[in-house]
Amino acid sequence: MSWHSKLFLAGLLAAGLLAAPALAFDFGRPAAPDEIKLWDIDVGPDGKGLPAGSGTAAQGKQIFADNCAACHGENGQGGIKDRLAGGQGTLASNMPVKTVGSFWPYATTLFDYIHRAMPYPTPGSLSTDETYAVTAYILSLNGIVPADGKVDKESLPKIRMPNRNGFVPDPEFDPAKLLHKK
Amino acid sequence: MPEEFRDEVLSRRWFLTATAGAAGAAIASTASAETLADVPDRGPGADLSAHSERSRFAKLDRIPESTPGKRNIDPSDAINSKTPHQKLVGNITPTDLHYERSHSGVPDIDPSQHRLLIHGMVGRPLVFSVDDLKRMPSVTRIVFIECTGNGWENWKKADPDLTVQNTHGLVSTNEWTGVPLKFLVDLVAKDKGANWMLAEGGDGAGVDRSIPLTDEIMEEAFVAYGQNGEPLRPAHGFPMRLLMPGFEGNLNIKWLRRLKFGAAPWMTRWETARYTQLLADGKARQFQFRMETNSVITQPSGMMQIQPGYNRISGLAWSGHGKIAKVEISTDGAKTWKQAQLTLPLLSKAQVRFQMDWDWDGKPTKIVSRSTDEKGNVQPDRASFIAAMGTNALFHYNAQQTWSIDEAGRVRNVLA
Numbered sequence: 036m037s038w039h040s041k042l043f044l045a046g047l048l049a050a051g052l053l054a055a056p057a058l059a060f061d062f063g064r065p066a067a068p069d070e071i072k073l074w075d076i077d078v079g080p081d082g083k084g085l086p087a088g089s090g091t092a093a094q095g096k097q098i099f100a101d102n103c104a105a106c107h108g109e110n111g112q113g114g115i116k117d118r119l120a121g122g123q124g125t126l127a128s129n130m131p132v133k134t135v136g137s138f139w140p141y142a143t144t145l146f147d148y149i150h151r152a153m154p155y156p157t158p159g160s161l162s163t164d165e166t167y168a169v170t171a172y173i174l175s176l177n178g179i180v181p182a183d184g185k186v187d188k189e190s191l192p193k194i195r196m197p198n199r200n201g202f203v204p205d206p207e208f209d210p211a212k213l214l215h216k217k
Numbered sequence: 218m219p220e221e222f223r224d225e226v227l228s229r230r231w232f233l234t235a236t237a238g239a240a241g242a243a244i245a246s247t248a249s250a251e252t253l254a255d256v257p258d259r260g261p262g263a264d265l266s267a268h269s270e271r272s273r274f275a276k277l278d279r280i281p282e283s284t285p286g287k288r289n290i291d292p293s294d295a296i297n298s299k300t301p302h303q304k305l306v307g308n309i310t311p312t313d314l315h316y317e318r319s320h321s322g323v324p325d326i327d328p329s330q331h332r333l334l335i336h337g338m339v340g341r342p343l344v345f346s347v348d349d350l351k352r353m354p355s356v357t358r359i360v361f362i363e364c365t366g367n368g369w370e371n372w373k374k375a376d377p378d379l380t381v382q383n384t385h386g387l388v389s390t391n392e393w394t395g396v397p398l399k400f401l402v403d404l405v406a407k408d409k410g411a412n413w414m415l416a417e418g419g420d421g422a423g424v425d426r427s428i429p430l431t432d433e434i435m436e437e438a439f440v441a442y443g444q445n446g447e448p449l450r451p452a453h454g455f456p457m458r459l460l461m462p463g464f465e466g467n468l469n470i471k472w473l474r475r476l477k478f479g480a481a482p483w484m485t486r487w488e489t490a491r492y493t494q495l496l497a498d499g500k501a502r503q504f505q506f507r508m509e510t511n512s513v514i515t516q517p518s519g520m521m522q523i524q525p526g527y528n529r530i531s532g533l534a535w536s537g538h539g540k541i542a543k544v545e546i547s548t549d550g551a552k553t554w555k556q557a558q559l560t561l562p563l564l565s566k567a568q569v570r571f572q573m574d575w576d577w578d579g580k581p582t583k584i585v586s587r588s589t590d591e592k593g594n595v596q597p598d599r600a601s602f603i604a605a606m607g608t609n610a611l612f613h614y615n616a617q618q619t620w621s622i623d624e625a626g627r628v629r630n631v632l633a
Contacts, residue, residue, distance in 0.1 A: 062349045062404060066334055066342035074334055074475055077415055077425065080484045127499030131609050135488065138501075141484050148486040151423040152321065158421050201500055202493060208429050208504040210482055211411050 076200075077149040078147040082192030085146065089187035090168025092175035098165050099172050102154040111176045116155075120176035123197055136177025138204055142186075146170045167191075222400040269604035277304050279314055280382055288383070296320070297364065299386025302515045302533065309359070310389035310558065312445045317452045318387065319355035321421030324472055328448075330555045333440070337477035340406030347442060347456045353396045356439055358462065359567045361535045363388035363508045365465040365492050371632065378577050381518035384618060388511075388535065390568040391453075393460050394443030401476070404495030411478035415485075416459050419474035426468050427482035428461070429504070437462045440473060459490050463537030463566040464506045465493050465613075472596040485604065497607030508537035510596045510617035512544055512571070512588035521631035523626040530557070531572040536590035540564065543589050544571040550619070551598065551633070557586070577622070583631065616626050 066096045078084040108114030122132030152158050174180040250256045274568040281295030282288045297318040328347040336342035364387035417425040441460040449455040454471030461468045512534035517523045534541045545554040557571035587596045602616035621631040
């Protein structure tokens with residue numbers, strides 16, 4: 036137990052809020068590596084967390100038509116939900132259009148988001164390869180990968196998104212300064 | 218009691234208010250009792266019940282909406298539901314009227330099957346049940362939660378028909394109970410180099426945010442299971458959510474099921490594509506977590522009607538930086554300002570109610586409030602706020618809110 040917890044508990048004890056026997060720290064149970072894997076789905080900008088597999092934009096076109104176009108429109112435009120393509124060069128205008136191509140700084144985020152949250156009615160229902168394929172297709176709609184392009188665990192983190200340098204961290208929570216400080 | 222408040226209470230003017238101050242009252246009007254003889258006789262009332270319901274004469278509802286300005290929609294299209302601040306009193310938002318914002322609906326979670334996994338850069342990855350959390354030492358704290366999109370109606374223009382529920386209904390204050398983050402961090406033995414934490418929800422969207430482990434956040438964040446003395450309501454994260462006092466609503470991950478520690482942020486959709494503030498030059502401010510110093514007059518406010526003579530101006534102020542130090546009110550369109558009274562308790566990172574007596578002379582005017590917090594942050598006027606942020610930012614709007622009043626006493630939303 037660190038001094039933080041000790042101080043915290045000491046405070047509670049002094050206030051008479053906690054009975055002494057509760058100091059046995061038997062809360063929770065160990066998490067097994069296999070079960071952690073089931074939930075450990077996040078993907079970092081360096082590609083950490085990306086699963087093995089691959090998909091092409093051509094494959095993704097049909098998967099998108101079947102699972103995504105109803106909300107996002109044909110070719111990722113004109114749907115009832117977020118526009119996914121176009122908009123490059125509009126961010127400093129009076130009518131900015133924020134899409135994957137114009138705004139998103141990392142291609143890895145696209146895989147992570149589709150994998151965890153899409154398609155909206157059945158999140159997580161696409162296979163790993165299908166998720167790579169849809170990712171490749173949306174990137175191709177934005178001219179970021181060619182129409183016959185393919186993405187996988189190695190290539191996705193290397194993709195340079197057009198708005199990669201479009202973000203300025205709030206000074207108070209700048210990751211570089213936070214790491215430097217600790 | 219502060220000197221200025223006691224003077225006001227004791228003033229003759231204060232006691233003259235009872236008959237005139239009914240503008241925009243929360244209670245639906247009924248047949249009036251002109252003499253005490255008209256008041257219905259007493260008698261046995263309804264049977265006692267398992268739940269105490271609101272009076273049928275008190276009409277209090279949130280307003281679901283889809284995107285900014287799209288109201289009166291099918292609830293299945295709604296993405297948020299706004300608190301009726303114009304009908305509330307005091308500092309606490311009733312539990313069922315706390316604003317709601319979800320990204321994939323409200324999951325129906327059986328707490329006996331819910332688990333919290335804590336892992337990543339830790340010495341002991343652990344799995345906790347809801348009962349595990351309830352057995353741990355707890356904290357209870359009154360704090361506001363504010364959607365980072367609160368105020369989004371007024372970025373580019375002011376629709377005159379908006380109420381304060383429309384303009385500012387995405388902030389609410391409740392009392393929350395739960396386990397300090399630092400207690401959980403010690404249980405799993407977090408690595409020293411793990412400066413960031415990914416918090417993930419168990420909803421359909423699996424909403425996830427990267428959270429920097431600053432000293433302030435380590436000291437104040439907690440995993441809440443209690444809300445105003447009862448289990449969290451499903452809309453607010455049942456059975457457990459992250460509570461991040463003073464920080465944007467989306468960080469307060471609802472239906473929390475995973476905390477993962479790491480050395481750098483994950484750049485999730487929510488902290489890149491969504492909750493970043495697009496500035497006029499096309500760059501976007503990122504990791505803008507703290508909610509700003511803010512206030513709004515709720516009484517009188519948009520779409521109400523007032524009468525000449527005595528009016529009590531009342532509203533709410535809050536700051537993600539700490540306590541509110543003072544609130545000033547102008548009744549002449551920001552030319553002159555007078556300090557309002559603050560209603561106790563005055564808590565850090567909680568909404569506080571302010572009020573002030575006002576005799577309206579019947580001439581058209583504008584009323585506006587501005588708050589200052591204990592760190593000296595002053596709520597900006599709209600012109601300087603827009604000059605700094607542009608009109609595309611969409612999030613973190615905290616400019617002063619002006620209500621215009623015409624010669625008929627109609628209160629309307631305007632930009633300044």
